[in-house]
Amino acid sequence: MNTYLNKNDQYFYLFMTTAVLLILAIPVGFANIYLGYFHNESPCTLCWFERIGMVIIGVLGMFILRYGPQIKYIVCVFLFASYGIYMGIRHTSSWWQRDVGIGLGDKLVGAHTYTWAVVVYWCVVVVMGLSLLFIRKKSSMMQDLANEKIEPKPLSFYSKVVFTISFIVVCSNAFQALIINGIPPFTGKSNPDRLTFDMSIMTKTWTTEVWSRLAKFNLLGKNVPESVFIKDLNEPKNLIFERDSSKGAFEINKSIISLNHNYEITIPELSQFQSINAIAYNKNSDEFALITNEMAVAYTKDFNKSSSFVLFDKTNGNDMKYIVGATFVGDKLIIGAFNKTFSGTQKVSKEVKIDPMLEWQAFKQTSGSIMPAFFSHKEGWYEPSRKYILTIRAKQNYVHSYTNDGDFLYLITVPNQFSPKLILSYASTKDYLLSGESVLGVDKNLKLKKDRNINDYYIVATDVVGDKMLALSLRYSTMLVIDYKNAKIIDAYTINGLENPKSMAVKNDIIYILDRTNDHKDIIKTYKNPL
Template identity: 25%
Template sequence: MKMKETTVNQIVSLAALALIALPVGIACIVLGYGLGDNPCILCWQERTAMVLVSLIAIFIMRYGLKPKYLGALVFASVYGLWAGYRHSSNHILRDIGQGFGPAILGVHTYVWVMVVFIVVLLFASLLLVLQGDRLSEKEDKHRWTGLNKTTVMVFLVVIGFNIVQAFTQTGPFPFIGQGDPYRMSFDKDKIVWSMDHWPKLSSLSARGSYAIERPDFADMPSSNTPALVNKASLTALNSVSLPSEIKGLATGVSYSPNRDMYAVVTSNNWVYFLSGDLKSVLASVLIDGAFSVEISNLTGVVFDGDSSVLITTDHKSFVRLAYDETAKFEDSYWLFMDGTDGVKELKRSRFSTVRAKYNYIASLGWDVQRQEYLTITLPAKVRNNFIVSRLSGEDFQLNSEAKIGNTSGEYPMITGLVIAEDKAYLLNHSGQQILVMDMENNNLETAISFSEIENPQGLTLVNGQYVVLSGVEGNNKLTFFK
């Protein structure tokens, strides 16, 4: 049954009154004038969206439930929901209890914003459903009630308080406020008008802080600036081409001495288990990167057991596999796109880091003594870092992170990593070096040079020899050095 226009009018009036008096009024008058809380730039966006929704509701009160007002209501609510999501995304994944600004009922205001606009959208949807096939026509004889007048008066009062707060605390255009605002004050010596947060044209990106270029392992930049001065040189003993069955560019290699077996991964999601003489492929699978955790651009592999390997992508997602002669490919059809029998999946998830959050990786190591996986960041034009992350082999969570010391000039591009006892050996792609890092203090101690390796992409140790992977599609090779 269709609601009467007067009923719609009163419901909309009550909703507008609740929106302007509660979230907007409390934020401005109680938190602002009462407790001295000033909005940040994102808070002002959210508050503006609520004011717009309230104003549109007043237009509906005055002129009736028209499609153009409903469209504007949805548009403003979606904008407000986006503003709340944008604000919450900066803080919502912090440790328990942490946040920005005051909390209401244990929830911070920027999260309540999303709740408010979801309620507005649900309210608008319910109002439309109850209208039946046609919208209510405005009745000419309808006169504004006390509720209508109260709504408008409260709206004007709250807007007045907001105008005073905005002008005095934020300032007129082109001042736009602060990301981390000062306490509200009317002392001219304590008021700060800022333009620091205007975006620069060179930094605009749809991905914001995540506008960092992914590595292309077939065309990685090189540098003539070594991380350390070479103190020794390696001699190439022999070079072995990997089997022709390997499809794509090889980006990681590891060796299991107890099984005399290699594992090799390629950037296009193939994983291969090879015999110790490197002449045959024992088993292979093409990982389904779209199933569950997104897996793409494989970059590292390491044996963490005699037959089990952990494989990482450049963005720190990982998959753990095991070579098992009894495993049937058909039993894992939803995990692998192609391949042979002999491989089973044990786990698929993601590594989460803190200092290395905005960096890609191209290496993976396994510390058998500490039962930890190690990754090292790749350099980036923005948010540049040289961080080693240690992740638990038990629950795959972050154990520790540290900045690697004793580098000069540009950060090296580490594409391979292997650990033996208390030393980590880092394959420096850009300098054609193996850097030796002390596992206790994370400092680089020395550098060992090698030569004539095209696109070095992986490093492992085999019987005391350094084995460097040359990643060239169609001609992947392992070169043994001593």
């Protein structure tokens, strides 16, 4: 057995011994002994997954101390560190988007304990990488890497102490796991009880729920709703749309009148794009805006030619994968995406000089005299920006429409399997911060069918007319009238002749609806405004 260790080797083993001590004694030992036995805090299922990974890495570190830096040990350390980083991110991401301070269990240095999993496993990768720098060409450790025969190494007093502490910590964790979770096949709990040694209490909540969850494993987690429906662009498999209005929740005896005047969109600048997703009307300039999913914007009066045109640099900036709606706030055009993120444009007179750098950053193409609606002033330059609304009730819902009444920007959610309610969210147009949210209800004068609710209506287009809001549902081909100040549906109309409506705009007494036909064309269909 080669017992000679040069200075470099000694530094490596000192470094590795300290690393084993730090990962087992501090995060695992602190969580097990201090939080567990003194604070009676019990780990949840994901906490156990994270803690087990740390224990395995600590044990691998002890194998390296005893048998040298074998390739298989080093590889396993990196593999389990990767596993731990994934588990830590998965656990922490469930709480990152919540309000400041909200989380599970106790804190360590201001951060909830499970968030430290990401830091600890990241440190493992860094420490293991740094420790490999100690392995030089002529060191005994290089011989260990190349030698197939595994030989035990002498342990220093420091290493023996760390081995003893580590053994106690591992055994203590196993003991705690048996008390809290039970003997296999019982597993961990998502919401564990406080630790007690009274087994008549602990055994009452032992469960095998993890096995059923593993059978339905999803890398993204279990609460991932389907995306929005946009014909020919994004069609979630599980979404089915009944078009018969009589099958909806309301007894409807009146219809929106079709004007039988359709407009084909022949604007040359838009012909190169596959899907026109939104329409908006500006009463100040008596002009429409059409927006493609690639964020090409054409201002037009007749849908045949454009007066102005821009193509955004959609890629660089906040995610706006699917454009679903647009609305004019004064002369500012808001272009909204399905994830409550939006950008915009604003036409200016030819006398107004637009910063060339700002124009280049925001647009790939421009006809001129159009500037980004949102930008910030940096030191000596401007930077285009995109806004987003952070909702609470609607956190698990996408939206398919944007409208405003001048003071507030309104969004209505589309329902999904995890959050089936229709939620009206609104943000002040002064700062675009969330001002309020309400679950849509039904006015007492509008009757629902027996055992029915409004949760399966699928709102794809909205516009404000006076003190009312028109909301077009793709499912059941129904136009809802909403008292948006009180979040109440007050009336409902059948609307016929639409195939796959996406957006709408109201000009005086006419509703202009952007419809995707089943032969893959975007056209404008017109109807009489019932309000």
